[in-house]
Amino acid sequence: MMKSDEQRPSWLRDAEPSAGVEGFVFYGGRAGIKKSGADDFGLIFAPEGARCAAVYTQNLVVAAPVTLSRAHLKAASGRVSAVLVNSGNANACTGEGGMRDALESCQLVAQALSERAGRELPLEELQVCSTGVIGAPLPMEPLREHIPIAAQGLTTRGLPDLARAIMTTDTRPKARALSLTLSSGVELRVAGVSKGAGMIHPNMATMLAYLCTDASLSHEQLNALWSRVCDKSFNAITIDGDTSTNDTALLLASGQGEPLEGEDLARLERGLTELARELALDILRDGEGVEHVLHLKVSGARSQEEARRVAEAIALSPLVKTALNGCDPNWGRIIAAAGRSGVALDPSLLSLSIGGSLIYQEGRWQGPESEAEAHEVMRRAEYEAELSLGLGSEELWIYGTDLSADYVRINADYRS
Amino acid sequence: MMKSDEQRPSWLRDAEPSAGVEGFVFYGGRAGIKKSGADDFGLIFAPEGARCAAVYTQNLVVAAPVTLSRAHLKAASGRVSAVLVNSGNANACTGEGGMRDALESCQLVAQALSERAGRELPLEELQVCSTGVIGAPLPMEPLREHIPIAAQGLTTRGLPDLARAIMTTDTRPKARALSLTLSSGVELRVAGVSKGAGMIHPNMATMLAYLCTDASLSHEQLNALWSRVCDKSFNAITIDGDTSTNDTALLLASGQGEPLEGEDLARLERGLTELARELALDILRDGEGVEHVLHLKVSGARSQEEARRVAEAIALSPLVKTALNGCDPNWGRIIAAAGRSGVALDPSLLSLSIGGSLIYQEGRWQGPESEAEAHEVMRRAEYEAELSLGLGSEELWIYGTDLSADYVRINADYRS
Numbered sequence: 020m021m022k023s024d025e026q027r028p029s030w031l032r033d034a035e036p037s038a039g040v041e042g043f044v045f046y047g048g049r050a051g052i053k054k055s056g057a058d059d060f061g062l063i064f065a066p067e068g069a070r071c072a073a074v075y076t077q078n079l080v081v082a083a084p085v086t087l088s089r090a091h092l093k094a095a096s097g098r099v100s101a102v103l104v105n106s107g108n109a110n111a112c113t114g115e116g117g118m119r120d121a122l123e124s125c126q127l128v129a130q131a132l133s134e135r136a137g138r139e140l141p142l143e144e145l146q147v148c149s150t151g152v153i154g155a156p157l158p159m160e161p162l163r164e165h166i167p168i169a170a171q172g173l174t175t176r177g178l179p180d181l182a183r184a185i186m187t188t189d190t191r192p193k194a195r196a197l198s199l200t201l202s203s204g205v206e207l208r209v210a211g212v213s214k215g216a217g218m219i220h221p222n223m224a225t226m227l228a229y230l231c232t233d234a235s236l237s238h239e240q241l242n243a244l245w246s247r248v249c250d251k252s253f254n255a256i257t258i259d260g261d262t263s264t265n266d267t268a269l270l271l272a273s274g275q276g277e278p279l280e281g282e283d284l285a286r287l288e289r290g291l292t293e294l295a296r297e298l299a300l301d302i303l304r305d306g307e308g309v310e311h312v313l314h315l316k317v318s319g320a321r322s323q324e325e326a327r328r329v330a331e332a333i334a335l336s337p338l339v340k341t342a343l344n345g346c347d348p349n350w351g352r353i354i355a356a357a358g359r360s361g362v363a364l365d366p367s368l369l370s371l372s373i374g375g376s377l378i379y380q381e382g383r384w385q386g387p388e389s390e391a392e393a394h395e396v397m398r399r400a401e402y403e404a405e406l407s408l409g410l411g412s413e414e415l416w417i418y419g420t421d422l423s424a425d426y427v428r429i430n431a432d433y434r435s
Numbered sequence: 436m437m438k439s440d441e442q443r444p445s446w447l448r449d450a451e452p453s454a455g456v457e458g459f460v461f462y463g464g465r466a467g468i469k470k471s472g473a474d475d476f477g478l479i480f481a482p483e484g485a486r487c488a489a490v491y492t493q494n495l496v497v498a499a500p501v502t503l504s505r506a507h508l509k510a511a512s513g514r515v516s517a518v519l520v521n522s523g524n525a526n527a528c529t530g531e532g533g534m535r536d537a538l539e540s541c542q543l544v545a546q547a548l549s550e551r552a553g554r555e556l557p558l559e560e561l562q563v564c565s566t567g568v569i570g571a572p573l574p575m576e577p578l579r580e581h582i583p584i585a586a587q588g589l590t591t592r593g594l595p596d597l598a599r600a601i602m603t604t605d606t607r608p609k610a611r612a613l614s615l616t617l618s619s620g621v622e623l624r625v626a627g628v629s630k631g632a633g634m635i636h637p638n639m640a641t642m643l644a645y646l647c648t649d650a651s652l653s654h655e656q657l658n659a660l661w662s663r664v665c666d667k668s669f670n671a672i673t674i675d676g677d678t679s680t681n682d683t684a685l686l687l688a689s690g691q692g693e694p695l696e697g698e699d700l701a702r703l704e705r706g707l708t709e710l711a712r713e714l715a716l717d718i719l720r721d722g723e724g725v726e727h728v729l730h731l732k733v734s735g736a737r738s739q740e741e742a743r744r745v746a747e748a749i750a751l752s753p754l755v756k757t758a759l760n761g762c763d764p765n766w767g768r769i770i771a772a773a774g775r776s777g778v779a780l781d782p783s784l785l786s787l788s789i790g791g792s793l794i795y796q797e798g799r800w801q802g803p804e805s806e807a808e809a810h811e812v813m814r815r816a817e818y819e820a821e822l823s824l825g826l827g828s829e830e831l832w833i834y835g836t837d838l839s840a841d842y843v844r845i846n847a848d849y850r851s
Contacts, residue, residue: 080774080782153767259753337675345847351569358496366496424840431761
């Protein structure tokens with residue numbers, strides 16, 4: 020029943036993020052945007068170019084860099100040569116000036132990289148992201164000064180530096196890599212970074228994720244793959260239901276050969292899904308005030324959409340989340356959250372297990388013993404639960420967190 | 436702009452809840468369901484009968500008493516003679532036995548009241564409500580013993596006792612009354628009780644509200660009126676977005692004369708709306724860990740539905756709620772919550788004021804002074820804010836609360 024049953028196949032192995040991915044160089048360092056003096060500028064460069072699939076925030080209040088990146092990706096038909104990202108300032112709610120600044124940042128990077136690459140980089144092949152304080156103009160002076168230095172500092176081993184440079188409220192950098200062997204024996208690499216997690220005013224802690232692979236994929240493959248992978252990773256995590264104005268997740272593929280097919284394409288999807296899911300979980304694990312991460316499976320649904328509605332109602336319920344914080348196998352709150360999800364349930368068919376302990380079966384409480392077992396499981400930092408609706412055969416996973424007094428303290432802090 | 440501008444007209448005055456309402460007698464006392472020994476049983480009796488409009492929980496997981504009450508109201512074509520309510524046990528998730536127990540409780544009350552009234556009470560003229568522990572069978576022995584005593588204890592002055600008897604996690608009883616003078620000079624009374632607020636396992640703190648009036652209304656008037664009143668009161672408050680399996684709000688009208696019309700009907704609606712809104716706000720004011728109550732107006736919407744979606748996205752956002760807790764005029768979080776509400780907004784048209792201080796106008800932050808003013812307002816226990824969407828002329832009020840570390844502590848307590 021549980022995801023943990025999935026054994027990792029022998030063709031899939033952990034790799035060092037610092038070993039990089041063929042076709043990409045990375046940079047992370049300090050431009051001087053953050054007053055703390057921490058790293059705040061990152062670059063990804065694909066000297067030969069890469070194909071890119073993107074998922075941007077669905078929030079209608081969108082920051083300038085997201086608007087510009089979306090337009091660039093369209094104009095370049097999905098081709099991307101570089102991604103620039105700054106932390107410390109979100110360039111959001113900054114009006115026309117914000118758009119001018121985002122554009123100038125791209126121009127500065129295109130110029131610096133053209134020199135390095137010995138070829139003209141079209142502006143629309145650049146993606147730009149910002150994360151941090153909202154409402155304040157992006158400080159351009161530090162960027163004008165630092166971008167040429169950053170371009171010189173790009174290296175195949177720079178992925179961990181990039182992970183550090185995109186942090187805002189994160190307490191640790193998030194970089195991961197996997198190696199996979201295709202059926203032909205060829206080795207591929209997938210590697211990536213992410214950041215989260217909640218939103219602390221005046222910082223809106225944007226969700227950013229960049230994954231790179233040296234696989235060769237058509238644009239159609241790339242887009243379909245990234246959409247499926249994000250649904251199982253970055254779109255399957257939730258801390259507080261709030262989305263930022265700047266959320267961006269990019270998949271870049273540098274391979275120049277024939278597109279992958281069949282079993283090899285399936286292997287890549289498996290590897291990418293695992294990498295993305297772990298990078299997404301890393302965001303939860305490092306979330307503000309998070310003490311427990313819940314892997315929740317909703318099964319027995321009539322459709323994916325119904326499973327998602329039930330899963331989100333549970334994962335976002337403050338009463339469920341506080342119960343998780345108290346390690347309390349509070350089936351009443353979980354069942355009640357499912358009941359108000361808008362999905363036409365039959366309460367007498369619902370079953371709930373936590374960490375393999377069945378505490379509620381087809382509408383009936385299974386007694387104090389199973390609850391005591393579940394309580395023990397819930398003391399772990401991370402565990403699985405399953406709610407079966409008994410209506411069909413669709414299922415999906417969602418990843419949520421508890422709600423702690425620390426979360427409130429962090430987020431209620433006036434002008435932190 | 437603010438609701439507080441509405442002056443109360445001279446024909447509307449506060450009244451003593453203990454003065455009662457013509458046509459009703461009330462009871463509240465101790466049957467022995469609660470282990471604490473607190474009051475746990477209440478009755479409303481209309482010896483001549485009353486017309487009733489009801490709003491029940493929309494949760495699909497519904498407790499036996501709600502299922503039975505709904506069927507009764509339909510069978511009796513909206514006629515109600517008595518309402519019985521117990522606290523300490525919700526009779527929810529109790530299967531067929533739960534339905535048997537709800538039915539027996541009604542039979543016991545019908546029998547006891549028939550003796551007192553000297554006429555046979557049809558079973559379907561009874562409404563039954565339960566609130567408290569879920570999953571455990573309703574203890575029938577205390578009820579069998581106590582119901583005849585309760586029937587003898589009914590009195591015109593018993594409304595405050597009823598308010599005490601329906602409490603679960605509430606820290607204080609909630610009873611209110613208003614007097615209103617019709618254009619003819621006739622006096623009417625509206626009075627009611629409510630209880631809330633969050634849900635603490637194993638108690639599901641159901642929202643219950645009973646309002647009584649001696650006005651004369653047709654069934655059609657009563658249902659239309661109650662639906663409009665609830666939309667502006669009990670359906671306009673939110674603490675955590677979770678709904679209980681037992682929520683019930685009843686309006687009972689004992690008047691036997693000609694139905695009210697025109698100006699008089701409008702006066703009654705005004706009085707009922709104020710009474711219901713204050714009883715609903717009382718639930719928030721006594722909510723678990725609540726330190727601030729927000730009266731939020733969303734204006735300039737194209738439709739009521741859009742206004743409601745925006746208002747709920749804001750009022751339920753944990754990031755907004757923690758900002759309220761910190762008295763932080765965090766417009767970024769409010770704007771971002773509106774942006775993800777699913778309503779097609781134009782960010783450049785949004786304006787936000789808190790307590791009359793305009794901090795964000797048509798997409799632009801109004802500077803630190805207005806924020807400092809708003810911060811002072813937000814230190815109050817209760818205040819108003821308005822988000823204008825700039826799209827149309829529809830508006831609505833919603834009432835929400837902050838999210839405090841205390842809320843988490845109360846709800847995370849394992850087996851409290």
